[in-house]
Amino acid sequence: MIRTRFAPSPTGRLHLGHAFAAWFARDAALRAGGEFLLRIEDLDQTRSRIEYEEGIFEDLKWLGFEWTGPVIRQSKRSDAHREALAKLIASGLVYPCFCTRKEILAEIAAAGGAPHGPNGPIYPGTCRLITRDDAKARMSAGEDHALRLNVEEATREVGAMRWEDVEAGLIVADPKCFGDIVLARKDAPAAYHLAVTVDDADAGVTLVTRGNDLFLATDVQILLQKLLELPQPIYHHHKLMLGPDGRRLAKRDQSETIKALREEGVSPEEVLNRCRI
Numbered sequence: 306m307i308r309t310r311f312a313p314s315p316t317g318r319l320h321l322g323h324a325f326a327a328w329f330a331r332d333a334a335l336r337a338g339g340e341f342l343l344r345i346e347d348l349d350q351t352r353s354r355i356e357y358e359e360g361i362f363e364d365l366k367w368l369g370f371e372w373t374g375p376v377i378r379q380s381k382r383s384d385a386h387r388e389a390l391a392k393l394i395a396s397g398l399v400y401p402c403f404c405t406r407k408e409i410l411a412e413i414a415a416a417g418g419a420p421h422g423p424n425g426p427i428y429p430g431t432c433r434l435i436t437r438d439d440a441k442a443r444m445s446a447g448e449d450h451a452l453r454l455n456v457e458e459a460t461r462e463v464g465a466m467r468w469e470d471v472e473a474g475l476i477v478a479d480p481k482c483f484g485d486i487v488l489a490r491k492d493a494p495a496a497y498h499l500a501v502t503v504d505d506a507d508a509g510v511t512l513v514t515r516g517n518d519l520f521l522a523t524d525v526q527i528l529l530q531k532l533l534e535l536p537q538p539i540y541h542h543h544k545l546m547l548g549p550d551g552r553r554l555a556k557r558d559q560s561e562t563i564k565a566l567r568e569e570g571v572s573p574e575e576v577l578n579r580c581r582i
C-alpha cells in the first residue's frame with residue numbers, strides 16, 4: 306500500500322508552497338488508494354511554536370485535507386531516535402565532535418576555504434582525528450559535543466547505493482556531499498537526517514514526496530537506512546513554488562500565508578489552483 310506524508314515544521318504559518326506539498330503527498334496517496342500521514346517536525350524547540358502547529362491543522366482542515374491516524378510529533382519520538390543512534394554508535398562509525406560553529410568556521414578560513422555542500426562549507430573533520438581515549442575522557446569530563454557520522458567510512462562499508470525517484474529515475478547515491486553529518490546534539494537526540502529516516506521507516510512511509518531542495522539529502526538518508534537496516538521508500542521530489550520575484554516562497558513572506566489568503570476571502574479551491582505548478 307502506498308503511504309505518503311506531509312512533514313511541516315511548526316516554525317511559521319503555512320504558505321502556498323506548503324499547500325502544494327501537502328496536496329502533492331495527499332494526491333499521490335489518494336490516487337493509489339493509500340494513506341496520507343501528517344508529521345509535525347518540531348525538533349527545533351527554539352523555533353517551533355504551538356500556535357504554528359495549531360495553524361497547520363487549521364489550514365489543512367480548511368483546505369479539506371484529512372490525514373490518516375494520529376498526528377506524529379517528532380519531539381515525542383526521542384526513544385526511537387535514541388535507539389537508532391545507539392545502533393549507529395555500536396557500529397563504530399560515529400564520533401563526538403567538540404567544535405563550536407565558530408571554531409569550524411575559523412578552521413575552514415585557516416585552511417583557505419573548504420568544499421561546499423548543499424548547506425554551505427563542509428565540516429573539515431577536525432574531531433575525526435581525536436583518539437577514542439581522548440574523546441572518551443573529554444566526554445566524561447562533560448565537554449559539550451555533537452555526534453557525527455563518519456560518512457566516508459560508512460559509505461565504504463555499505464557499498465554502492467541506489468534509490469528511485471519517480472521523476473528523475475534511478476539515482477546513484479553519493480552521500481559525501483554533506484560531509485560528516487551531525488546525527489545528534491546535546492539538546493536533541495536526533496538531528497534532521499536521522500529523525501526523518503527513522504520516522505519515515507517507523508510510520509511505514511513507502512513514498513516520500515517533498516521539494517527538490519531535499520533531493521541531495523536523500524543520498525544521506527539512504528546511507529542511514531542501510532546502516533540501520535530499514536526499508537527503502539520510493540521518492541518523488543517535486544518542483545518548488547516560486548514567488549513573483551522568482552525566489553522560492555519562504556515563511557517570511559507573510560502575504561502568501563494560507564491564513565492571509567483565507568482572510569482575503571480566497572476559497573480553498575482557488576488556493577489549490579494557485580499552487581499547482
Ligand code: GLU
Binds near residue numbers: 313346501515
Ligand atoms: N520538514 C521538512 C520541510 O519542511 C521536510 C522533511 C522531509 O520531507 O524530509 O522541508
